[in-house]
Amino acid sequence: MSSELITLLSTTLTFFSIYVILSLSLNLEYGFTGIPNFGKVFFFSLGAYVTGTFVPRVMHFLFQIDEPICSATASTKRIVLGIQEPAALMMIFIMSLILSGIIGAVVGYILSYPSLKLRGDYLAISLLIVAELCRVFVRTEPSIVCGTNGIGGLPNPFIWIEDAITKEVSYSTLSATIAFLTYFFIQRIVNSPYGRVLKSIRDDELASQLLGKDVKKFKSEVLMFASSLSAIAGCLYAFFIGFVYPDDFIIVWTMYAWLMLLLGGVGNNRGVVLGSLVMVMIDRGLRRIPSFWLSLPFDISYLRGIIFMVLLLVIIMYRPRGIFPEKPLETPAKKVFETFIRNSLKFKKNNLINSSE
């Protein structure tokens, strides 16, 4: 394989992993618990902001860099130090992931209060606004990630690897591992009595309460966990592209997450992974097409939006429940019933055979 192709696949895999974490966490919130989180980009950006704030400051402290954090020379120095000090860099990376996760969880917990009070559509709009306000705030407040300019010089944790391809592949493998763990864990959580309670809250919150479920507790746990995951995805993204730029975190991220969910199948994790794959392939693929290939009367970057919206319409019209519709939960209780039904059928069959003899 040519190195260019490997780089393309590797980048695609990294983006796929980030999308999967985002869309799976949204599925947990909306597909299973019925919380319409339209502020997805907010929790995602949180991880990036934490990374953009934490990494440079720690590096400046550890390595006594004198230049101001936002300066171009400081940014170069951080990259150079990243190459020279792999161990410290890895530590900083891991700490950023953990810190993003923790802060995501805390903010998720705080925001679970309004989300318990507000009804679906109001909550959706409120979260949408929170996300946008946060972006505007961060871009105007230079002390966080250098305002509108954003902050650069976040060294990739594998920057010290000399071979460019190995470096790329290492990071995408790491991202994919985190995405896989997310999938595995959410599948476990959902196919259990816990997941049953979440679905009951989604279907009828009051009835669930009347069956002894502490709806507030479940909802805030879900929001904490999902926000934590989103922030981790944001941290991965920041390290991948190497800078944090507030105007990157516009509503499009939220829309993408929803699109992946609707495409793949609300309430079906496997479907959501597939939805993410479709999205990332279109998204990455279109970026590779040089604009002179297609003579379009508009900028090629708009083509993506058009394709996604057409895709959404087609899905809503022909497969309203997504590519893989939701299925009953795979719990041990279901196994018990399956066995019982199978045995009773066998029993009946034997009876028929016996009586006919």
Next chain:
Amino acid sequence: MSESLLYLQEVTKSFGGLKAVNKVSLKIPEKSIIGLIGPNGSGKTTLFNLISGVLYPDSGQIFFRGLRIDRMPPHERFKLGLCYAFQIPRIFRGMTVLENTMVSLKKQLGEQFLIAPFRRKWINQEVKNAERVLSVLEDAQLVNLYDKLSSELSGGQIKLLQLVRTITSEPKLFLLDEPGAGVAPSLAKEIFRKISRLRDEEDLTFFIIEHRLDLLFDIVDKVYVMNRGEIIAEGRPEEIIENSKVKEAYLGG
């Protein structure tokens, strides 16, 4: 008060200017079947909503098993053994019959976030629970439908599911709002027979709103009659039929 399972004292609830429930006091003894009747809009459902925790009263007190519950959130009332079946069934429409029934069980280990991912910790309890649910669903003739979405059931089956799903949750008192409404006559009879059997065999207590008096009067020990938010009469079925106030309320509208 000590011998009654449920005890209401001057419970009042208004919607704007309308006193939907006005100073209602009543007692439900343990292991009894008590009826609640009254014309449309007399406040019966509102009263059940107050007992179950769907609504909180403006004033008055509610005691259940000796505990004051009128400010308790609904999920804690359920844990004490209070089950409520709505007039218009509220089942979980996106869940199967089995899931609907399993979710109603109490104290499930796997319902804790940090335990749920570790199957080994809760699988034994889950299998035991499933076996209990199996016998309940068999009894209700819903077992073959266990993997069907509950929204695909017939109206009568939905009503039945709402009723039976809580039986395994160690209930003490059932509040049933019109269990016979919208159900085929034969199934309705079957439901009422079952209620009577559950009281005798499992020592359960029932408080039932029902418009079909023929069904209700066959099994109840005592009936309360409501009109315009107030209890206007109480007594055994045969006394209620003769009561002039009751006749007036029904005829006068």
